[in-house]
Amino acid sequence: MIKRILQHFAARVLTAGLSFAVVWLTARYLGAAGRGQVSLFFTDMSGLVLLAGLVGGSSLIYLVPRRNVWNLLLPAYGWALVVSVAGAAAVYLLRPVGPEYALHLGAVTLVQVLLSVNVFLLLGRQRERAYNVLTTAQAALLAGALVLAFGPWHWLTVDAYYYANYVAYGLPWLISIVLLLRLPDAWGSRWVRRHASARELARHSRGAHFSNLLSFANYRFGYYAVAYLADARALGVLSVGVALAEAIWLIPRSTALIQYVALVNAADKRGQTYVALRGSRLTLLATAGAVLVLAAVPAAWLAAVFGPEFGAARRVILALAPGIFINGAGMQASTYFSGTARYGINNRAALLGLAVTVPMCLLLVPRLGMVGAALGMSASYMASVAYLFWHYRQAMNAEWRDLLPGWDDVQWVTRRFLKNEE
Numbered sequence: 001m002i003k004r005i006l007q008h009f010a011a012r013v014l015t016a017g018l019s020f021a022v023v024w025l026t027a028r029y030l031g032a033a034g035r036g037q038v039s040l041f042f043t044d045m046s047g048l049v050l051l052a053g054l055v056g057g058s059s060l061i062y063l064v065p066r067r068n069v070w071n072l073l074l075p076a077y078g079w080a081l082v083v084s085v086a087g088a089a090a091v092y093l094l095r096p097v098g099p100e101y102a103l104h105l106g107a108v109t110l111v112q113v114l115l116s117v118n119v120f121l122l123l124g125r126q127r128e129r130a131y132n133v134l135t136t137a138q139a140a141l142l143a144g145a146l147v148l149a150f151g152p153w154h155w156l157t158v159d160a161y162y163y164a165n166y167v168a169y170g171l172p173w174l175i176s177i178v179l180l181l182r183l184p185d186a187w188g189s190r191w192v193r194r195h196a197s198a199r200e201l202a203r204h205s206r207g208a209h210f211s212n213l214l215s216f217a218n219y220r221f222g223y224y225a226v227a228y229l230a231d232a233r234a235l236g237v238l239s240v241g242v243a244l245a246e247a248i249w250l251i252p253r254s255t256a257l258i259q260y261v262a263l264v265n266a267a268d269k270r271g272q273t274y275v276a277l278r279g280s281r282l283t284l285l286a287t288a289g290a291v292l293v294l295a296a297v298p299a300a301w302l303a304a305v306f307g308p309e310f311g312a313a314r315r316v317i318l319a320l321a322p323g324i325f326i327n328g329a330g331m332q333a334s335t336y337f338s339g340t341a342r343y344g345i346n347n348r349a350a351l352l353g354l355a356v357t358v359p360m361c362l363l364l365v366p367r368l369g370m371v372g373a374a375l376g377m378s379a380s381y382m383a384s385v386a387y388l389f390w391h392y393r394q395a396m397n398a399e400w401r402d403l404l405p406g407w408d409d410v411q412w413v414t415r416r417f418l419k420n421e422e
Helices: 002-055 061-063 068-095 099-124 130-152 157-182 192-230 232-265 271-293 298-305 307-341 343-368 370-396 407-419
Strands: none
Touching: 002 099, 002 130, 002 157, 002 192, 002 232, 002 298, 002 307, 061 068, 061 099, 068 099, 099 130, 099 157, 130 157, 130 307, 192 232, 192 370, 232 271, 232 307, 232 370, 232 407, 271 307, 298 307, 307 343, 307 370, 343 370
């Protein structure tokens, strides 16, 4: 298990580094206002991707070990097309954006969702290496395309970001199709079976994905609050601070994803309890260390790296730090409930967080700007995780001290490294 987590973590580190390069490139070459436009586009796209996950998403990982790949892929693709077209049209009608923005939004969303469906299917069949390669390749292609656009081609507009996404998601999608075709699943199956698989996928996805939609609102409501109550420049600075802080989540997300795959493939769910608790404690320790390192970065360094406008991102990081830490720990609990199909707990936790972040952002952003949005996000994370951990402790039949790391955990990791065990 530890070897698989380290391999996945290494891929996540590389992907996070490439994502950092994208943040740096858009901030350095487009400025705070341009970075703000990119952030708003990415946020709109992420929201539509999550809506597409209502028939698909991470539930594909849960179902594909027991179902035909193609019976799950077809309904997920169909729903992706509906959401991409309808979502882009809704944004065009409800927001002051042009037709070009809406067109790019729908098209980029579609190709991203198609890739996401494919890699989730591969991951559910425990093709973890393929998953890591494809997700890393996507990040590398996006960064590479932007380097060419901003460098030799001198294409210093937001349009360059749109077209770079087509390359970044399109090529890995084609490769993932080839990998799916190599699976032993037969193309042909009875219509009744395809229909039953589609209904099962929709049922599981609604329960599992509703909390993701609520979590997205918790994570990004502050972006829209800053965009409408402040300006694009403030949003650009906020997005850089958030991107740096949320990069820490590659630690808990790596361990949580491996835990989730192991849990949904395990015959004995209760047998995973001890492993899950140890994973939670180690993740908590690693996340705390990463938060402290980031909080120590001075504003002058941020200004030197991203540009003079972005030194203010340190205030965003400090406001986010407590929430980033506590939410990183909460991801383990959330993953456990998803892996045991107890989606209601995750949904209620996310709903509680949303009930906190909306009024706090509306109250604080007019007064504190981007820092107010960051404080609202932190408060949201704390409320959600407090609820999650209460139920996690009860589900595990554990004491509070069982959730906190200790010297025994450090010794266990040391022994695993020294013996090179899996």
